Amino acid sequence: MKSGSGATLLALVAAAGWLRPDDASAQSWNKAAFDTKSMADTMKALGGGEPVQSKDIVFFQTPDIAENGAVVPVGITSNIPKTESIAVLIEKNPNMLAAVFDIPPGTEPSLSTRVKMGQSSNIYALVKADGKYYFAAKDVKVTLGGCGG
Amino acid sequence: MRAPMTAGISLFSALVAAVLVGCATAPSDERISADASAMIKTSFKARGQAGLDRLEQDDAQRLCSQAAGKTPPKDVAERIEKQNLATIKYPADGKLLGDWKNGEKIAQEGRGKQYSDDPKGPVGGNCYACHQLAPQELAYGTIGPSLYRFGKLRGYTVETQRYAYGKIFNSEAFAACSTMPRFGHNGILSEQQIKDVTALLMDPASPVNQ
Amino acid sequence: MADPMKIRATLVGDSTEVKVLMSHEMETGQRKDAQGAVIPAWFIQNVTVTHGGTTVLAAQWGPAVSKNPFLSFKFKGGAKGDKVTIAWVDNRGDKRTDEATIA
């Protein structure tokens, strides 16, 4: 977690571009954010402030070890007031960004879904609350399969 | 009163009849085995590199199937072990240890001989499926014993090298009806591959012996 | 056309819990077929959940969301008998809309 976290933070900030409020209402899809394939690419798209690590973002139902990387359950709860959106990023996937959820008022800032992981990696939960960005990280190991397919 | 009595008697006679019929017609164990062999022949189709000839059992396979997961009777076990011991071919150059790094790759490789595998593709020993070897690999199976520190515990002697090579070549030479494949005897691994896996077990520098 | 979603909407206290399974390949665009040709990306990009005409969740997904996606969340304000509507659109423009009654 510590090593390379500077670069990671920059990457997270870069990804923040998709979280502009006007994206939520329309059926838009932020290609630039989903297309970034590396830290370097992501950094080029810089914009927005640096996110702050927060203990108020909690992972639930997210295993330490995934028996199969094709389906990794991820549950994220944000206890930060005025949470507007929650994003799921996988550090070592070819494209880091997996999903973004906009949370309107009245919807609990807590959800669970399932993502693919190519290898053991950090999962980041990135939260936008009251215009500011926060994140939490969880290391998930992906094990080998069985009898060689 | 009458009705239940009648019912009771007829139920009783039905049971007797059933038992008698059962005794008269229940096929013998040999008959069932023969039926099973016949059924297997009509229930599979050749695919890829796996032809129907693979359903033909050799002596050891037939006797071990009869033993039904248990150790066969002592005389049968001795016969199987003797036959299989005679098949072991030690390397002509006398060198039993290859490269443990290749051995580790072979131990990790699960592909080979399945109808879904490329016949030209890699064939591995898949040792980790059943055995613990190098402690760095946590995803190991437990069908076979742990082989962690195999050489260190037994001593790096030529005798142990020969045992390890021979066991990989033909496991049934040492334990009739072992669950371990006869890698050399059945042509799964080449002589060089068996040397490499032997090195994984017996080379003092191998991670297995750290 | 895509198979229907499987949606469960349940009143838990004063919140409605929504659990949905969607039938979709969620192909990454990075896999190759047996002939070595790249299998084109094909995945759900937008998911919108509405209740009484109001959006209660809007999502953008990339191909890293698992095949046959699962999503679970809660919103306040639902009542038994109300309808919850879920719609998705994928990168080919295929769409699917299904609804469930809050139980």
Next chain:
Amino acid sequence: MRLACFAAAACVAFAFAASAQNSTTDGIAKYREALQEGNPAELWEARGEGLWKEPRGPNKVSLERCDLGLGAGVVKGAYAQLPKYFADADRVMDLETRLVWCMVKLQGISEADAKKNPFGNGNDKKSDIEALVAYVTSESRGVKMNVSVAHPKEMQMYRVGEKIFYFRAGPHDFGCVTCHGGDNQRIRLQDLPNLTKLEGAQKAYTTWPAYRVSQGELRTFQWRLNDCFRQQRFPELEFGSDASIALTMFLAKNANGAAFDAPAIKR
């Protein structure tokens, strides 16, 4: 034990490996638990129910008059009593072969067409059989397994199935028993049920069919057997073959008494 380990530095490495192993097992247990919250098998169940009720085939009739052993059209609890002997076919049948029978006899679909796609592969090759199996088996959830060997042909299938379980052949000398004849065994990190014991047979049989997250597909018991034989390095087990039914009979009967609990979700 601990003191002895303390003395030898190398022992520490071993103890570390052992504890890493335990946390691996615990972690995987938690992973499996997390998967239970939503099972995509439900998508197959829903499609299967639709297929069951939809008039199809040249005869344009549904499968709602199909007799799965408890009478025409009775689906509830039917799977918990299969395989069984069907007088109309004069054969012991498992669910898959019975579904094929009904598709042929009721709907007028040719046997070749009914059997042509038993194991689906993605959106373009969805299997009707897998969907129907998902639906029918879901209607036995919670029902106690109660497979009969009262008919001589059922008993014959059971006994032959047992022999096939122990049948070792092929380049690796494998049989079902190789992986499923001992207690507390694993392949890599996958637990292997001991199918020769009541508890193992019950746990294994009552959790198929299952959604396999590694494939993103719902897989039936016929698939389970087919893929076991592939890994045994055998030729391909034919769908609905007698050997497949015999083995199913052996394993299903051994699971008697346990509540059926599928479609499940597995790695």
